[in-house]
Amino acid sequence: MRIIRGLTVNGTGTVSGELVAIKTPISFLGDVDGVKGVVKVGNSEVNIAGKVLAIPYSTGSTVGPYVMYQLSKYGKAPLAILSTKPDTLMLIGAVMANIPLMVNLPGEILNYGGCPVEVRLNESTVLIPDQCETSHATA
Template sequence: MTLKGRSIAKGTGSGELLYTDTPISFLGGVDAATGIIIDEKHPLHGQSVAGKVLAFPYGKGSTVGSYVMYGLARNKVAPAAIINTECETIIAIGAIISGIPMVDRLDGDVAGLSGTVTVNGSTGEVSAAE
């Protein structure tokens, strides 16, 4: 299955899909040293974003969230790629400066993907290999 969306940050990343329908704040919500979601109220609390294809509707919170994403990349615990329903500036900047491939506005339901998911941020394509 291949879905088409809008390219936000170039590059290609593959991994297990980590999906939530709840927005994520990287500042105070994700530990930049470990990649663990530390927001106790978030449904993904305690899970790691490291090496995953992280799919969430949109980001929230402070502009410092972009730098938290950069910290994840520097600490080698960043997501392999990001998929948003509707990307906003904080997450776009974070993905671009961190080298995390990113797309949004997919033409299908990302929650239905399984297996290894590949995001091509250069073409805007997302595919799943069972």
Template structure:
């Protein structure tokens, strides 16, 4: 059975992939290796895992405005997530997703961090404004 939720569009696009879920905010500057997409922040629950090619589900960003450029570097290096889902997107992640052409949505009908599980197949439609758990 699929679950489909309405979502607010932040960065347009459409992508499908396996979910990688974090209950913790992510700083794209210093927390993720921009060459590999591997989370390098010690103590982060995703430490050692790669965001490359995943639908990255997390509450929102934290840290420096350079994080926007870090997201862009991830994309240029082929190490970016396919799409991102936030509880509430802040400007750093929004700008990074937009300049990198990464679909990004937030403000879902339900909390995506508690609803979506690691490995779930997820379709992010940031053209129509929906998230579908397949």
């Protein structure tokens, strides 16, 4: 089992699910559809509803936290958000939407798209099964 350490800034307990890794920063206002639960990446849409979302960081407007709240309101929120870099607006959105958030993860987390992961928020760790080799990002 590979263990990756970060810093939990919102949430407790453990969540498990498929890791959706997006290697480029996203704007919750411009890239995320809060009703459908998808992130627009290039010409495609990546489903984040009920998945563990890994991103380097978020960019954009102060409206971003409200889009995160919209994801939660419509039942389309990710199980957790993992980020390599802390972001105040993402933290505000995670608290508003009650989405677990872990930050300060190494960039290697973005190489495990498609892998099943276990996010242990109380321990600030992400567990990746040994059989899950470093893969490519989901998007």
